[in-house]
Amino acid sequence: MTTPAVSFEVFPPKSIDASFRLWDTAQALAPLDPRFFSVTYGAGGSAQDLTHDAAETLRRTSGLKVAAHLTCVGASKAQVMKTADRFAKAGITDIVALRGDPVDGATTFSAHKDGFQNSCELISALAARGNFTIRVGAYPDVHPDATSTQQNVDWLKAKIDAGASEALTQFFFEAETFLRFRDACADAGITAPITPGILPVTNWKSARAFSAKCGAIIPDEVAQMFETALRDNRQDLLAIAHCTELCDTLVCEGVENLHFYTLNRPDLTRDVCHALGVTQTASIRNVA
Template sequence: MSRMPQVSFEVFPPSPKTEDRFWTTVARLAVLQPAYLSVTYGAGGSAKDRSDAVLRRLLRLRGPQPAAHLSVVDASRAETDDLAKGWIDAGVTRFVALRGDMPEMGAAFRPHPDGYGGAAELTSALKRLGATHVSVGAYPEPHPDHRGGDSDLAHLHGKFAAGADDAITQYVFEPEIFLRYRDRVAAAGIDKPIVAGIMPVFDFAKVSSFSRRCGASVPAWLDARFAPLADQPDAHHAAAVETAVSFCRRLQGEGVEAFHIYTLNRAELTIDICRDLGWATPARLREAAA
């Protein structure tokens, strides 16, 4: 029997209209006792203030360990350091360090003239400032700004050399893509943990659109499975759970020990996936359903 993996969740800061629902979602996810709950930052730091509010409230609630996403877009080194130091002083010591996307959708990355050049420099700064754990991004399929292959691995090498503790992958839908990538990373001499990013198909049309923008391939079988279910929410939900569970079981069977679920602030889907995988006790599931 496989041992229990490390499971973490990602959420994004709510708008004022969705704040009550967001905190209900967080309370339900917290019952599953994730290793940590990461809070996104938004393109160009567009959700910075809301991220700050969420992180500080999570600390007060003394629930799951919060992890702060941080990017280098549109900020000087001093501004980035001040923000990170404020979070560290408040008690947030786990970070997800990302280069980040420009505020304009699809725009090429332009470093701030006084800012960090990318995730490796940001990782080094966070460790210098007192972060105890820094995760970075990894790309089983080529990053849209790179050609893949050795280029992506070179970037990953640089981030680990700067002090990163593990890497969370961009999601993929074929287990073999992740497993081949893991083998390439190991063959390149990288021995740090590679965490599998899991994207449940909460809405096939939206996931397909987002995948095209971020360079994640959508296999034909996924289209065939979900396209007919567009007007059948219960059947779509069941299919989303089943495909995510099948994917995770395959990776667990190949020795993958850490998973990061992009929850999209949807508690029900994440809870059902963890239930079917046996990643939550019956008592926790009953509490999460309450």
């Protein structure tokens, strides 16, 4: 089996304890020589600064490539592009460009009156700058705002055509879900790489709730396995086994890159990577 290349998603800390957890995550996973760390993005106000500060600190202290999330939520076009330029000034030229989720309890996305209406507008603006590598989201299961998988595919093609060079998918629970989506994208003429997003389940109840929110389908068999494992206190063992099998199937089907959603808890992700043959090749620098 070919050893896949990996990347990891983390989120910016909101407290001192969370800052240490982020740093511990980076220390644990950086030796696996990831393609990049992505740092998620909060909508509006100080959350944008948290993303910038976390991304800049991670890049500076680790020496690794960092991709910062950027969304259309709660800001004008000028404000969003000012944030993008701040990233570039800090040496972060990899951007994960997203529309963003509804805020303040809203059920649907509402654009800022002077803002980007959707992710394609944001991607086009970033591409026009000429100095960003742009990644985007993709959805193997039907997005909550979409009516079909085909609409997911059509939106992804529009984002690639607007200037994105790679897609990172939402997590999913069966390899066939991704493989069917990959085939549909190929049929639509999408040639940019589509990297599957992988979620090692650190907390089943949270994963189940988030899956319902984002449209990720949980097969009955998988749900039953995790419910039983939770009762028997074997959740971590099942999570590692299920995630490793999922990734192994994907790699055997020609997938070269995997993107892990770590939730700033690195242990399961590291164990899965080791099981896949991704071993230590680098070490993170000490914080100055």
